Amino acid sequence: MTPDLECVKLTKTFDTIKAVDDVSFQVPAGSFFSILGPSGCGKTTIMRMVAGFLDPTSGDIQIKGKSVLDIAPNKRPVNMVFQHLALFPMMNIGDNIGYGLRRAGASKAEIATKVGEVLERIGLPGIAERKVDQLSGGQKQRIAIARCMVLEPDVLLLDEPLGALDLKLREHMKIELKSLQSAFDTTFVYITHDQSEALVMSDQVAVMNEGRFEQLGTARELYYDPKTPFVAGFVGDSNRWSGTVDASSGNEVRIKTVSGVSLTGSAQGRPLAKGDRAQVFVRPEAIRVALKADGISAFENRIVGTVSSLLFNGANSRVLVRDDASGGEIDVALPQSGEFASLTKGAPLHIGWNAGQATCFAGGTE
Amino acid sequence: MRAEARLGFILLLTPLLLWLTLLIIIPHIDMFLISIRERVAVRTYETGFANYLTFFTEPLYLVTFMRTALMSVLATVMTLIIAFPVSYYIAKIAKGRLQSALFLLCLVPFWVSELVRTFGWMILLRETGIFSNLLQFVGIVDGPVEMLYNDTAMMVGLIYTSMLFMVVPLVTTLESLDDSVIEAGYDLGGNAITVTREIVIPHATPGIVSGCIVVFMLSLGNYLTPTMLGGKESLWFTELIYSQFIVRFNWELGAAFGFLLLGLSSFIVWIALRLTGQTLEKTMG
Structure with a gap:
């Protein structure tokens, strides 16, 4: 099956800066695809190229197997939900949603039925006469999506649309967006810097940094099996040590950190030989806590420390443990049992923690 | 504390009240009293509306009045048509230094007085002027051409004088339009015409209306430009008021003319606001 959206060796250069550097990916029909990256990593540039507001320096963008490079933004079968939604404040809700249909030359009666239908689908029937500023943030969000979906685009682009919402609403909208996506059965391409948005909603996530895709995979793969140090550090929280490889046998590596602690980790197939510089990532939630030494005797890595601070945050409570031997601080999730x-x-x-929970990568500067 | 605040409020209000009463209200009341004074004999006056009646019975006054109104409306519309693309370019397309440079270029001519600017046009347009010589040099015309003293020259002068007052409110409102709203307009299938018609113009309406009101008022009340650039045919209503006050010493009729002009401009502005569905608070606030 042809993917709904395919980018082939997409590159965009601004003056001397490579904003997007040789990025290729495919988005299968009906899936929820996210591009996750820190601000300035080039994700908005990709989105604007797909929408047609920017021309790529080189490479190709194909929608349903056809190149769209020569098609102007107003003719492309993609629509975009903007960061600040960009609803038209001069029109009421009905006219906002009907705008695209009017441009396509639909008849008045047809527009009225379609607008009614789409409002029904997003769960806001009968608000066509209202003004944009009479709606709440979440309602505006849904209107912005409905305004695009009424045109039945092949691909819907979403540019951090939840950024302007408060936390509670954002959590709610994540679930709602996902259900809207399956209700409309359209391909969503979502860009965000918020990892939890990307992980919760997406079928596939691409982690982007400095114009390149670091890793492309399901949320689970990114979390449990990061392929690069950037992904390990960016997706989820991590404790990070750097040091040199002391010994390596098969998948297991022994690393002596800069602060003098000896840790055992897993190389997961990456070549790490004795003497190489390496870094170790361990997630706070992968660390077991015990009051007595025998509680953790089964683990390869054991550290005795003192509590330097308690960060209570309900289910996400953390404790910072100062390692008695090296003085380094380790971020540990605290079970609320x-x-x-x-x-x-x-x-x-x-x-x-187990050696398998400590992911090791070559390199590291400090 | 409360008394102090009150004192401060009164002190702040005083200059405004003084300005309003001394310079606006009292002169207008006095003007109105003069305008309803009929001169029946030397130094004997009666109260009545004879001056206003004179206006309606004398075709020259009436024709000049209507002509001034129509020409001012025309000047306003043409200023808007020229200023809109200029403002759009400054507000939305030009970026950074170019934007400020262009805005400054609109402002620079206003650093000299209107008189000097009008003389500038006279240098360009007169029989021995630059345009005339250029046309002769290129060989399009055989003899000198007089381009001054007609309606077109006057119109050019009026538009030039009003330009800035249209560009400033337009640039301000257009700048407040979020770029992504325009992009959304294109993204959902609009083209340049429909995006301008359905998104840019509705958003800019308060700026358009306030710019038009200012330009219309300035044109209607302009004295210098019609006098210097317009010919004998292009009589402006302010010239009639001037001649009544200064040449004829007929203050009574002049005052009546002044009030009629005030009434006319208020009426046209009111009509324009009604037609565009705007309110004065919205456009001027």
């Missing part, structure tokens, strides 16, 4: 409820600052704590 009651066992550690009496933990106080300065209390001794034993922490440990």
Whole structure:
């Protein structure tokens, strides 16, 4: 099956800066594809090229197998939900949604039925006469999507549309966006710098940095099996150490960190030989906490430390543990099972993790 | 504390009140009193509307009045047509230094007085002027051409004088239009014409209306440009008022003319606001 959207060796250069550098990807029909990256990584540039507002320096963009490079933005079968939604404040809701249909030359009656239908689908029937500023943030969001979906585009582009919403609403809209996507059964390409948005909603996520795709995969793959140090550090939280490889046997590597701790990690097929510089990433939630040393005796990596601060945040509570041997601080997720409820600052704590939970990469500067 | 605040409020209000009463309200009341004074004999006056009646019975006054109104409307519309693309370019297309440079270029001519600017046009357009010589040099015409003292020259002068007052409000409103709204207009299938008609113009309406009001008022009340660039045929209503006050010493009729002009401009502005569905607060605020 031809993918709905395919970019082939897409490159965009501004003066001397390569904003997008040789990026290729395919988005299968009906899927939710996200591009995740820090601001300035080039994700908006990709989106604007797909929408037609920018011309690529080289490479090709194909929609349903046909190149769209020569097609102006107003003729492309893609529509875009803008960062600040860009609803037309001078029109009411009905005219906003009907705008694209009017441009396509639909009859008045047809526009009225289609607008009614799409409002029904997004769960806001009968608000066609309202003004844009009479709606709440979440409603505006849905109108912006409806305004595009009424045109039945092949691909819907979404440029960080949840950025302007408050946290509670953003959480709610994530679920809603996903259900809208399956309801309309359209390909969504979503760009964001918020990893939880990308991970929760997407079928496929591309992590982007400095104009290139670092890794493309499902949310699960990115989280459990990052292929580059950038992905390991960017997706989810991580404790990071750098050092040199002390010994390596098969998949297991022993690394002596700069601060003098010896850690065992997994190379996952990456070549790491004795003497190489390396970095280790361990997720706070992969670390086991125990009050006594025998609670963590099964793990390859064991550290004895003291609690340097407790960061209570309900289910996401953390504890910062200062390693007694090296003085480094380690970010550890604190289970809310009651066992550690009496933990106080300065209390001794034993922490440990499996070698498989510590991902090692070559390189690292410090 | 409360008394102090009150004192401050009164002190701040005083200059405004003084300005309004001394320079606007009292002169206008006085003007109105003069305008309803009929001279029946030397130094004997009666109250009545004879001056206003004179205006309506004398065709020259009436024709000049209507002509001034129509020409001012025409000048306003033409200024808008020229200023809109200019403002759009400055507000939306030009970026950074170019934007400020272009805006400054619109402003620079206003650093000299209107008189000097009008003389500039006279140098260009007169029989021995630059355009006339250029046309002769190129060989399009055989003899000198007089381009001054007609309606066209006057119109050019009026538009030139009003340009800035249209560009400033337009640039301000157009700048407040989010670029992504325009892009959304294209993205959803619009072309340059439909995006301008459905998005840019509705957004810019308050600026268009306020610019038009200012330009219309300036044109209607302009004295210098019609006098210097217009010919004998292009009589402007302000010239009639001037001649009544200064040449004929007929202050009564002049005052009546002044009030009629005030009434006319208020009426046309009111009509324009009604037609565009705007309010004065919205366009001037």
